[in-house]
Every structure is written in C-alpha cells, then in structure tokens.
Amino acid sequence: MNKFRFIIYAPLFLILTEESYAANILGIFPAASYSHQQPMLAVTHALAKKGHNLTVITPNPSKVPVKNHRDVDISFLYEKYAEAQKDKDFTMQEKLSTFKFFSNLPAIFHFLSTNILNSSPVKQLIKEIKENNIKYDLIIYEVVPHSALLGGFSEITGNPPVVGVLTMNENSNTDIIFGNPLFPSYVPCVLQHSTDKMSFFERFNSLLYMIYYEYILKVYNADFQERLMKEHFGNFQRTADEKNYNISLLIVSSDLAFSYPKPNNPNVVQVGPLHIKKQLEPLPQDIKKWMDEAENGVIYFSLGSNMKGTSFPEEKRSAFIKAFSKFPKVRVLWKWEADTKLPGQPDNVFVKKWLPQQSILAHPNIVLFISQAGLQSLQEAVHYVVPVLAVPIYGDQEYNARKLLDTGAGLELDFYNITYESVYDKLEKFLTSTSYKENMKRVSAISKDRPMPPVDTAIWWVEYVLRHNGAPHLRPASLSLKWYQLYMVDLFLFIAAVILLLLLIIRFIFKKIFSIFSILKHKEHKQKTN
Structure with missing residues (x-):
C-alpha cells in the first residue's frame, strides 16, 4: 500500500517541487540586431517553458504570445538606429576599419541607451517596478556597455544576481569585467583579423586594440552611462560601471569551433550556438x-x-x-x-x-x-x-x-x-x-560534441546561479585587486627597491672599506716619509 501511495504522489511532489523553484527574471537585451537577439531569446523562452516568469526588454518581441514571457517592446530602435546612422559618421552598409568601428561605439551606446530609457514602454516598466516595489530573483543581461540599464534596474529591483549573455566571442573588455587573464600576445582582439599565432606586428595591434577599446569605454562612455542612470533611476551607492564588475556569470554563445583556446575563469562558460532551431520552419x-x-x-x-x-x-x-x-x-x-x-x-x-x-x-x-x-x-x-x-x-x-x-x-x-x-x-x-x-x-x-545542447547548458547555469544565491564562489579574487596588485607591480617595485637598497648598502660598505684602507695607506705612507 505504501508503495502504491508513493507511485501516486511522487509525480505530484515533483511538479510542486518544480513550481517552487520558479523564479521572477528580468531580461535586458538592448542591441537592435536580429542576430544578437535570437540566442538570448532562445534562453528566456526556454526558461519560460520551464515555469519561470520572464519580463524581457527586447526590440524583437514574440509575434505569438509566449506563456510566462512578457515582452517590453522596444522594436522602435531599428527605425531610430537607421535614422541615427544617417545623422552620424557611421554606417553598417560599408566596410569599417577596427579603429573606425571602435571610435563610433560611444555614439552608438549613447544613442541606444538614451532612446531606450526615454521610451514609453521602459518608462512604464520603471514606474511599475517602483510603485509596486517589484523584486526580481535574477537579471539576464546582454553584456554590452549600456551599464546605465543594468545599474538602474538592478538597484530598483533589489540588486538580484546577474547572468550576462554574450552573442559573440569574448573580448578584452569582458575578460577584464570577469577577471580573466589578459594575454594579447596570443589572444587576438575579437575585431582583429588574426589567429592565435600572431606576428610581431599583429601582437602589437592586439595590444593597441585592447588599450584603445578600454580608453574609449572609460573616457567616453562610463561617465555618460552614470549620468544617464542617475537621471532615470536616481542616486545609488553603486555606480553603473561597478555593477558590470558584479555580474555573477557570463554565458558565451560560442565554442572552440569558432574561437581559439584562452584562459577563462569559472564565471565564464562557453555553451555553443544558442539559436540553432530544433524544429525548422518549412520552406515556402x-x-x-x-x-x-x-x-x-x-x-x-x-x-x-x-x-x-x-x-x-x-x-x-x-x-x-x-x-x-x-x-x-x-x-x-x-x-x-x-x-x-x-x-x-x-x-x-x-x-x-x-x-x-x-x-x-x-x-x-x-x-x-x-x-x-x-x-x-x-x-x-x-x-x-x-x-x-x-x-x-x-x-x-x-x-x-x-x-x-x-x-x-x-x-x-x-x-x-x-x-x-x-x-x-x-x-x-x-x-x-x-x-x-x-x-x-x-x-x-x-x-x-558536447554533453548537453547549448540552450540546456545555459539553462542549467542560470538555475545554478539561482540555486546558489548569485554563486559568489565563482568570482575570482582578481576582481577585488587593484591593477597594480593584480599584475604584482607593487611587489616587483618592492623587490626592485629592496635590491636597490641592498646595492646601495653594499656600495656604502665597500666605499667605507676603501675609505679606511685609503686612510691606513695614507698613514703608512706618511710614516715612511717621516
């Protein structure tokens, strides 16, 4: 009889257990690009199918409503983006050099961030969250330099853990944000036309691109994003830029078929192509x-x-x-x-x-x-x-x-x-x-060749972060160090100072010894002459 009861009640128990883990998740996907949106939406749709409740800011809302998946429609961005390209010295309809592309990024980020936060759907969402004191268990964020969006929504929703999604291979900026070692000597810039076996000139370019990209982001984007966050969300303890450095996990929609081997910390996971469809639509x-x-x-x-x-x-x-x-x-x-x-x-x-x-x-x-x-x-x-x-x-x-x-x-x-x-x-x-x-x-x-399909792997990691309250154990200590501590500049300077001090002491001692010998020799010579 007891076995019979177990058979009857076990499925019900599993259903209730599954529902008890249903989380409220906010998705922030600001890129006005169909190809970027598909991998991220594949993840949120799969999470919704598992019973989680999703609110997703996206320029590609579903044509057919998806259960548990509320779209905050910012599709107007495509038209706005096309208009902006006419007004600015930037276009996606011609070949651009790496430096030209980097130089145009601040204007793109400023334009998109401003238009998103000034839009009625996003303003309405901010108002709704504040008035109803809505809290989220997790934020899924497309890791692009729109940190005002991440910082602002994090603060007003109770600072939940954040899972980042990247729809391209990792770049130097994401390596810095997630504490990965930086090796421009064999890890080419993701905008660079090079393999991992670079010539002297290519290694020089790799280093130059890395420095220039960080310069562009820090000088032209960080302060703007901070002002934008304060304008739309108010003053908070953490800056917009600091929130980027507190993302729990990065899911990369790529793998070694499309990139070169590089060191990644446990908080960076390559899962492979997320947007490949299981069921294809029939051809016209x-x-x-x-x-x-x-x-x-x-x-x-x-x-x-x-x-x-x-x-x-x-x-x-x-x-x-x-x-x-x-x-x-x-x-x-x-x-x-x-x-x-x-x-x-x-x-x-x-x-x-x-x-x-x-x-x-x-x-x-x-x-x-x-x-x-x-x-x-x-x-x-x-x-x-x-x-x-x-x-x-x-x-x-x-x-x-x-x-x-x-x-x-x-x-x-x-x-x-x-x-x-x-x-x-x-x-x-x-x-x-x-x-x-x-x-x-x-x-x-x-x-x-992988243990699980990419979307299933991504879902497992998202729920891992939920299960472990942000999974702080994945965070490398390197993110808590100053740059001069991380690269041991202070230690090398200390060692150099100690060696220099020892050399000065030795020099002083030898100088004193020679001085004494000189005095003794002088006295001896004086005695002989007398």
Whole structure:
C-alpha cells in the first residue's frame, strides 16, 4: 500500500517541487540586431517553458504570445538606429576599419541607451517596478556597455544576481569585467583579423586594440552611462560601471569551433550556438521547388540582418552577378531587400526580400553559403555543414572569417578587392573541390560534441546561479585587486627597491672599506716619509 501511495504522489511532489523553484527574471537585451537577439531569446523562452516568469526588454518581441514571457517592446530602435546612422559618421552598409568601428561605439551606446530609457514602454516598466516595489530573483543581461540599464534596474529591483549573455566571442573588455587573464600576445582582439599565432606586428595591434577599446569605454562612455542612470533611476551607492564588475556569470554563445583556446575563469562558460532551431520552419513552396530541382546545387547569398544587399556597391554586385552567370547549372538564392528586380539578374539567380536561413542551409542541395561571417550565420553554416565564402565587413566578422580560413572550411573574399575575377576564382574552387566540405564536417563535429545542447547548458547555469544565491564562489579574487596588485607591480617595485637598497648598502660598505684602507695607506705612507 505504501508503495502504491508513493507511485501516486511522487509525480505530484515533483511538479510542486518544480513550481517552487520558479523564479521572477528580468531580461535586458538592448542591441537592435536580429542576430544578437535570437540566442538570448532562445534562453528566456526556454526558461519560460520551464515555469519561470520572464519580463524581457527586447526590440524583437514574440509575434505569438509566449506563456510566462512578457515582452517590453522596444522594436522602435531599428527605425531610430537607421535614422541615427544617417545623422552620424557611421554606417553598417560599408566596410569599417577596427579603429573606425571602435571610435563610433560611444555614439552608438549613447544613442541606444538614451532612446531606450526615454521610451514609453521602459518608462512604464520603471514606474511599475517602483510603485509596486517589484523584486526580481535574477537579471539576464546582454553584456554590452549600456551599464546605465543594468545599474538602474538592478538597484530598483533589489540588486538580484546577474547572468550576462554574450552573442559573440569574448573580448578584452569582458575578460577584464570577469577577471580573466589578459594575454594579447596570443589572444587576438575579437575585431582583429588574426589567429592565435600572431606576428610581431599583429601582437602589437592586439595590444593597441585592447588599450584603445578600454580608453574609449572609460573616457567616453562610463561617465555618460552614470549620468544617464542617475537621471532615470536616481542616486545609488553603486555606480553603473561597478555593477558590470558584479555580474555573477557570463554565458558565451560560442565554442572552440569558432574561437581559439584562452584562459577563462569559472564565471565564464562557453555553451555553443544558442539559436540553432530544433524544429525548422518549412520552406515556402517557390523556394523549395527552386532548390529541389537544382541538380548541380544551390549557392545561398546573404550578408546578414544588418548589411543590406541593396546597399552593396553596384560594381561589387555586378562582379557577383557576372560570376554567377558563368555557372548556369548552379542555382543561386540571393537575399535582396527590394521589390524591384535585381539589376542584370541571370536566369539561375532567384531573389527574395526575406529568406528562412536555417531552413535553406539545412536543404541537402546547398553547396555554398556566401556570408558576411557574422557569428550566428557562421554557426548555422557549421551546424548544417555548409562551406562558407566569407565577405567580412565590420565588427567581429574579420575575426570570424580568419578563424574560418584557419579551419580550411571556407575562403575569404576581401571587400575592397571584389572583382569578377576574384569572385569567379573562389566559386570555381568551391565547386571543384571537396576539401571545404570535408573540413566543415570536422568543424561541425567539434561544435556538436558536447554533453548537453547549448540552450540546456545555459539553462542549467542560470538555475545554478539561482540555486546558489548569485554563486559568489565563482568570482575570482582578481576582481577585488587593484591593477597594480593584480599584475604584482607593487611587489616587483618592492623587490626592485629592496635590491636597490641592498646595492646601495653594499656600495656604502665597500666605499667605507676603501675609505679606511685609503686612510691606513695614507698613514703608512706618511710614516715612511717621516
């Protein structure tokens, strides 16, 4: 009878136990980028499915309501961001140098932070939290330099633990925030076109980029974020910048298939691609028919969610069109964000304003993906084992393209040297060699070889932080040290001072000894002369 009761009540006990751990979680995802939003929303949707209650500030609210997942809609940012690019000396429609990209970051962060905090949905949320004294058990935060958002919401919600999410590989700033060792000698800047085996000049650049990025953030962004936090949330004991250094854990949506080995503390966890879908949406009938009938394969051409095909310079676009026409039996799918026909469009090219990328890459007839090498696009190509021709334009795309080239799973096309000849040469290599596909299989196997799926791993770590009240035991002591203590500058100076003192004492002693000998010798000489 007792066994029978256990069988009846055990499932009920498990359900009640699961519900008792349901947490109230606030998500802050300020980047106006579809590719950045997908990994983070995959985590919050999965948490909601497990019974946790989520309130998420995002520019990509769900089209269909998700149970336990309340979206605070800031989708207006996309339009605002497009307007801002026209007003400022910055655009995502042309290739940018690393220094140019760094230099524009403060203006971007200022613009986005200001517009988010001045928006009605966010103002309403702040008011609601303050009036109802709402507390959260955890904040999930996209780790970007919008520290006014993190600092302000942390303070008014009871300073809950924070889990950071990074949708690119770690950079020097995140290494500093989480106490990771800094080794620019073999850990290239994430905006740098280098491997982990750098020349003298590349190591010099790596160090320079690291210093310049910190300078930009500290001089041009930190004070602004602090003023913004005080304006919208009031005065608090902790500064906006200090809150960044108290994030409990960083979840990185990457792995060693897309980065190089580097030292990470226990509070930094690489989980792999978070946005890969378990169930793919069916292809539209016209696209499916086009791909199914492609006996010699399909090339997919898309430069991501930020760079528009319509913005691609005409002479470079013409180079691709001419090259594609030379392979008439190979079909091409081209993401073309316009209602007009692609100028000079060959018969083997099919264009559309929007294309379901993962479903396309999963199709068995795909032979090549021409991409800007954004991390999420590259991860999808690796997952579905599709070789990549990378055309990096800005941000971390140079780094991603170099890593791809290093693995032998793809080739790179320099944006400034796109000509018919260079495009044709690369296409011919892909279409006549099987090595890129074989290398991509190897890279894909590395990325997929893990104990748990990436989203499940991320959920486990989020709940780990909840279970252990912020998991302070993961925090390295290095974060409590001054820079001169961390790198033992004070210790080396002390040792140098001691050695110098000893040398001075020895010098003094020898000087005294020589002085005494000199006096004695002088007396002896004087006695002899007398």
